[in-house]
Amino acid sequence: MTNRLLIALALSIGTAACGGGGGGSAGADPTAGSGSGSGSGSGSGASTDSCGVTAQIEFVEAVATDYYYWYDELADVNPSDYSDASSYLAAIMRPVWCDAVDEPDNCQSTGRDPGFSYMTTIEEDTQRFTSGAFYGYGVRYRIINNNFYFADAYEGGPAYIAGIRRGQRLLAVDRGNGFETWEELVARGAELPDAVFGPRGELQTTTFRVIYEDLVSEFTVTTAETTTPPLAGEPLLIARALGSPVGYLNFRTFIDSADEPLREAARTFADAGVTDLVIDLRYNGGGLVRVAETFLNLLAGDSANGQLSYIINLNDKHQSENSTANFSPLAETFSPLRIAFITTGGSASASELLINGLDPHIEVVLVGSETSGKAVGQGAFDLDPDNCEARMRLIAFEIQNGEGQGGYYTGLASTGRFTLYPAEDDATRPFGDLNEDSLETALAWLNGTLEKMPSAANNKQEASVLSVAPFDAAWKITDDAPLNPDGSVRTF
Numbered sequence: 001m002t003n004r005l006l007i008a009l010a011l012s013i014g015t016a017a018c019g020g021g022g023g024g025s026a027g028a029d030p031t032a033g034s035g036s037g038s039g040s041g042s043g044s045g046a047s048t049d050s051c052g053v054t055a056q057i058e059f060v061e062a063v064a065t066d067y068y069y070w071y072d073e074l075a076d077v078n079p080s081d082y083s084d085a086s087s088y089l090a091a092i093m094r095p096v097w098c099d100a101v102d103e104p105d106n107c108q109s110t111g112r113d114p115g116f117s118y119m120t121t122i123e124e125d126t127q128r129f130t131s132g133a134f135y136g137y138g139v140r141y142r143i144i145n146n147n148f149y150f151a152d153a154y155e156g157g158p159a160y161i162a163g164i165r166r167g168q169r170l171l172a173v174d175r176g177n178g179f180e181t182w183e184e185l186v187a188r189g190a191e192l193p194d195a196v197f198g199p200r201g202e203l204q205t206t207t208f209r210v211i212y213e214d215l216v217s218e219f220t221v222t223t224a225e226t227t228t229p230p231l232a233g234e235p236l237l238i239a240r241a242l243g244s245p246v247g248y249l250n251f252r253t254f255i256d257s258a259d260e261p262l263r264e265a266a267r268t269f270a271d272a273g274v275t276d277l278v279i280d281l282r283y284n285g286g287g288l289v290r291v292a293e294t295f296l297n298l299l300a301g302d303s304a305n306g307q308l309s310y311i312i313n314l315n316d317k318h319q320s321e322n323s324t325a326n327f328s329p330l331a332e333t334f335s336p337l338r339i340a341f342i343t344t345g346g347s348a349s350a351s352e353l354l355i356n357g358l359d360p361h362i363e364v365v366l367v368g369s370e371t372s373g374k375a376v377g378q379g380a381f382d383l384d385p386d387n388c389e390a391r392m393r394l395i396a397f398e399i400q401n402g403e404g405q406g407g408y409y410t411g412l413a414s415t416g417r418f419t420l421y422p423a424e425d426d427a428t429r430p431f432g433d434l435n436e437d438s439l440e441t442a443l444a445w446l447n448g449t450l451e452k453m454p455s456a457a458n459n460k461q462e463a464s465v466l467s468v469a470p471f472d473a474a475w476k477i478t479d480d481a482p483l484n485p486d487g488s489v490r491t492f
Contacts, residue, residue: 029401043254050283051388056085056119059383060219060392064089067396069376070096070112070317078385085390086157088118093117102195106336111373111409112458115468119489121389125380128486132228132255136492137199137221139164140283142427143480148182150210151427152252152283154491155233162219166430168210170196175206191474192481197492200472226402228491230258232431235265237272238443244273247336248429250280251295252487254287254350263332266298270334279440280342280366285488288347289377289447293325296357299336301329304361308402310353312377315396324402328362344425345467348372348487349399349401352412356401359417366420366441370411374487375399419446 031034038116048110049055057079066070082088090097097114098107098345140150148170153160172179173196185195198204206224232250239245247269251258269277289312296309304327312323341347341355343366352371358364379396382388400406405417413420423441434440444450469475469482481490 016268023080037171042474047051050384052086052391055388056383056390057082058086059381059390060085060089060119061092063381063392064092064117064394067315067381067394068117068319068380069395071315071317075434084432085392089119089392092371109468110392114375114377115485116376116378116487117392117394118449118470119145120391120393121386122382122391125391125393132230132253132257133225134228135225136490137197137206138226139165139492140489141170141196141434141481141492142425143478144427146186146478149427151425152232152431152491154226157230158224159219159221162221163217164210164221165212167428168212168217169428171211171216172209173206174209179207179209179346185477190477191480192477193490193492194474194479196304216386222280227257228253228255230255231261231265235268236333236432237268237274238278238434244275246443247272247274247277248280248432249254249277249411251284252292253284254295256288256291258287258291262291262298264329266334269336271330274334274339276446277336278342278367279339279360280439280445281351281354282344282438283346283485283489284348284351285372285486286351286353286374289350292331292350292353292357295337295354296325297328297330298333299339300358300361301327301333303335304402305329307361310357310402311400311404311406313398313400313406323398329403336362338446340365340445342368342423342442343368343371345369345372345411346483346487346489347378347433348374348483351400352408353399355412355418356369356399356405356408358399359405360403365445366417366418367445368420368423368425368438370413372419372483372487373409373411375406375408378486411427421450 024309061079064074068074074093075095077091078086081089093113094184096112097110099110108215137159138154139150139159140152142151150164150166150168150170152166170182172181174180175487177199193200198206203223204210205220207218207220209216230252234251236248237245238248249265293309307326307327309325314321332455339358339362341364343351348371355364355366356478376395377397378393378398379393381394385388398406410416412418421441424437426437429436430438434443466481468485471484473482475482484490
């Protein structure tokens with residue numbers, strides 16, 4: 001087999017939060033892209049179809065054995081035993097993905113790459129990193145005490161326009177054949193997401209019956225192409241009795257369209273004299289490195305000017321392609337003294353890079369629950385971008401802060417370097433509600449009113465198993481949605 005790989009890797013790490021996710025990428029220019037590095041190769045071997053299954057499998061083999069971060073741990077399997085590139089990729093990755101390699105039906109995740117390497121298409125992947133576009137309702141949900149709550153509704157999306165908001169509890173759904181209550185769905189063992197949202201990516205109209213603060217409402221929503229607003233609502237200034245207000249920012253995803261909203265938020269906080277911030281990353285699965293770099297510079301460009309902000313470390317075959325970035329001030333840079341980051345298992349990749357990169361320079365704590373532990377980034381490698389849609393997202397580098405600290409494969413708090421104040425993601429209340437448990441806890445830390453101040457040294461967390469499933473997965477109706485293969489929280 002002769003595979004010619006023309007690697008032009010842009011850089012990114014993580015995902016765009018859009019029901020499908022994006023990835024990180026590895027490459028020489030950390031400002032050029034994001035979790036998407038694009039490498040292209042053309043499989044010119046025995047296959048007569050340059051975009052067919054054989055060419056794709058040859059391509060996967062060539063790129064994975066060269067650029068995969070743990071290339072020396074890949075399984076040696078017979079490519080002819082696999083009918084598609086995704087199955088072949090899963091087979092060679094099994095020693096990295098699973099502890100129980102010798103048990104075919106049992107994969108105990110190692111946490112290093114629980115499905116973050118996968119096959120996709122150029123079109124789908126590109127959309128995730130520009131506008132976060134996808135086809136659907138524009139909502140997220142959470143299961144709390146076996147009840148379904150809308151956890152987010154994207155401003156400008158069809159569900160938001162119809163009236164769906166975070167905090168509403170689903171009572172019943174009508175997808176064209178009359179209402180079926182939530183209790184009836186649970187009783188018959190229906191599966192999500194189809195039981196509530198219908199088939200993915202299709203034009204459909206659904207009526208949701210919801211309750212919020214004892215008011216029952218019905219909202220009819222027709223799916224449409226929807227973009228992901230990078231911020232959930234406007235930046236808030238939360239007044240307090242003494243001193244300047246606390247700034248609150250709910251940041252959904254590190255995509256290109258986030259650049260100006262982040263700068264505007266920094267201007268708002270600077271003009272108000274903000275020194276204490278709450279940055280809500282509870283559903284932010286990451287995205288573009290260049291956007292993370294902008295955010296790092298907005299928050300610490302002055303206080304850490306000239307110092308390393310992050311390091312992108314490739315495998316030992318490609319150390320010459322490692323990249324670094326230094327803090328530098330932007331026009332909108334201001335200097336917060338303390339930041340409380342609201343996190344969950346859906347806070348991944350670029351979100352963790354941001355927290356980890358700021359830690360040596362600003363007093364930071366975590367509020368909520370342990371982060372995802374996506375201490376690596378994905379490269380986007382294209383088989384033949386001029387003629388084929390096939391793209392592979394592949395873990396190609398580890399993310400470290402300026403002091404070389406990385407390896408947080410079970411989350412940031414598990415390293416013992418970060419203080420975590422446990423709090424619930426209370427999806428029964430809107431973002432920015434002062435009584436929402438995570439925000440209330442964050443403000444209590446900033447105001448010095450928390451009853452117990454845990455020590456970071458004693459704050460190591462139990463290793464958690466990341467719930468990651470394919471983009472087309474289904475799951476029990478009483479379960480929260482698993483993360484996407486890129487680490488993002490699912491959107492519908």
